[in-house]
Amino acid sequence: MRRILERGRLEVFVSLGVPPFGFFDGTGEPAGFDVAIGRLLAEGLGVRPVFRNVPPSERIGRLRAGEGDVSANVAVSPEAARLVLLTSPVTRADIVLASAVRHVMRRPAELEGHAVGVLGGAGLEGSVAETLPAAARLLVYDSRAELAAACEQGLVEAVVLRRPVMTRFLTDYPRLGLTHRFTLTRRWMSVGVRFGEHDVLRALNSLIFLARTSGRLAALSDILLGTPQPDLPSF
Numbered sequence: 001m002r003r004i005l006e007r008g009r010l011e012v013f014v015s016l017g018v019p020p021f022g023f024f025d026g027t028g029e030p031a032g033f034d035v036a037i038g039r040l041l042a043e044g045l046g047v048r049p050v051f052r053n054v055p056p057s058e059r060i061g062r063l064r065a066g067e068g069d070v071s072a073n074v075a076v077s078p079e080a081a082r083l084v085l086l087t088s089p090v091t092r093a094d095i096v097l098a099s100a101v102r103h104v105m106r107r108p109a110e111l112e113g114h115a116v117g118v119l120g121g122a123g124l125e126g127s128v129a130e131t132l133p134a135a136a137r138l139l140v141y142d143s144r145a146e147l148a149a150a151c152e153q154g155l156v157e158a159v160v161l162r163r164p165v166m167t168r169f170l171t172d173y174p175r176l177g178l179t180h181r182f183t184l185t186r187r188w189m190s191v192g193v194r195f196g197e198h199d200v201l202r203a204l205n206s207l208i209f210l211a212r213t214s215g216r217l218a219a220l221s222d223i224l225l226g227t228p229q230p231d232l233p234s235f
Helices: 002-007 033-045 056-064 125-131 144-152 163-172 198-214 216-225
Strands: 009-014 048-053 070-075 091-100 115-119 137-141 158-162 178-193
Touching (some): 009 033, 009 056, 033 070, 056 070, 056 178, 115 144, 137 144, 198 216
């Protein structure tokens, strides 16, 4: 915490290719829900935010290596808790499935024998894998463009994404002919902090609590994710 305050900046890992959580706006500046959370936390600490555009699959590893201060959008899970400290949740990930018209899937059991594509790095792969039948194949991609290409090439027959990400994905890639089918599972999403940085964790949890009770988190969810904020638990 002393290092962050002395240098006057909070270095935040985000992925700027996953709207509406992270993307570049019309002026080329970082925008999205994760960026807004980073700005909120930096403001509370009295420092400026610096956003590092890091692929989802690399965020936790590079955070553990000390290349940044915090990572946005880390799923709360036993696997993540063994790698980083987790703040109280800032949102909930409703993980939904879409498939092509010719593949009508209404429940997880119908994914038996099918290939399912997911974006990696946010810690959701394990959550998705837990809900899939044993014979389903989970294929992990680093970007939306790679996932869309896999759909076009017939490498995957269903796609699993967080609900706001899925909404943008279906809008941006209408040629894929995907249709929303059902909600697969849900997970809480937090900010990741390196092991040993307990003073940073305590400060961020206080700021998250204040943002919740003041209504700022709810406003960000409404404006940037287009969904009401659920009742968030605290750790």
